[in-house]
Amino acid sequence: MTYSAKLLDRELLAGDVAVFRIEKPDGFTFKAGQWCAVTVPDIGFHDERGLKRPLSIASSPREKDLLFATKLSNSAMKRTMAEIKTGTIISLDEPLGSLLLPEDVTVPLVFLAGGIGITPFRSMLQYAAETPTGHTITLFYSNRTPEETPFLEDLARLSRESGAIRVYNTMTRVGVGSNWSGLTGRLNPQMVMDNCRSWESAAYYIVGPPAMADAMKQTLSDMKIDPKRITVELFAGY
Secondary structure (H helix, E strand, O other): OEEEEEEEEEEEOHHHEEEEEEOOOOOOOOOOOOEEEEEOOOOOOOOOOOOEEEEEOOOOOOOOOEEEEEEOOOOHHHHHHHHOOOOOEEEEEOOEOOOOOOOOOOOOEEEEEEHHHHHHHHHHHHHHHHOOOOOOEEEEEEEOOHHHOOOHHHHHHHHHHOOOEEEEEEEOOOOOOOOOOOEEOOOOHHHHHHHOOOOOOOEEEEEEOHHHHHHHHHHHHHOOOOHHHEEEEEOOOO
16 A cells, blocks of 8 residues: 655755655554655656665654655655655555564663664654653664764653663764764774673664674674674665
8 A cells, every 4th residue: 555645844964864754644554663665756856766765764653743864865766855845745655674672571672773774763762762662772873973863862862761761872973173972983892881781681683784784793793692682674875
């Protein structure tokens, strides 16, 4: 089934990162962490990949609107997303995906994200906090600068308000004069072990571009984490 939905708002961040708020169509239901195929209208941009892409839903199933975040590019799809006006009708396919919160709430979870890989985690964290589900979750989220980090304030709020959620943002390219006071540098074993007391018993979820995912798998290998406790979802970012 295909749903029609209205673009309500678009926020452009540094680094060609964009956050879209879209009206949730009647009957559109999904689980936290899922994605759906999004089709934008033809406004004159064309290429061989077309105007349809799978995008993870960043909002919780309980939120009023749908949130998506993506890295803009020169593809026809992304150029269209950058140019369409508020009120434009967008098509959404049925939600899919198996990157979901586990039923077992006794195992602590560690989320490792880079860039727009935060989208399914933002959905899961928001849902876990507002339900609440009973999960204990620690998020480590790597970006270049605060200015290009989607949902930075949302994540800080969740970490403040939920006793079961901890969020650690780290920036890899903080310049001279920045007022960033959080972690800096790439995610590494010591960063995880210093900030997550349950790291030895946790289940790990990795979402991000292939290079980031490979680096995180190596980090967990260095920590002697059993591969059976690691779940990976790749974001191509095209």
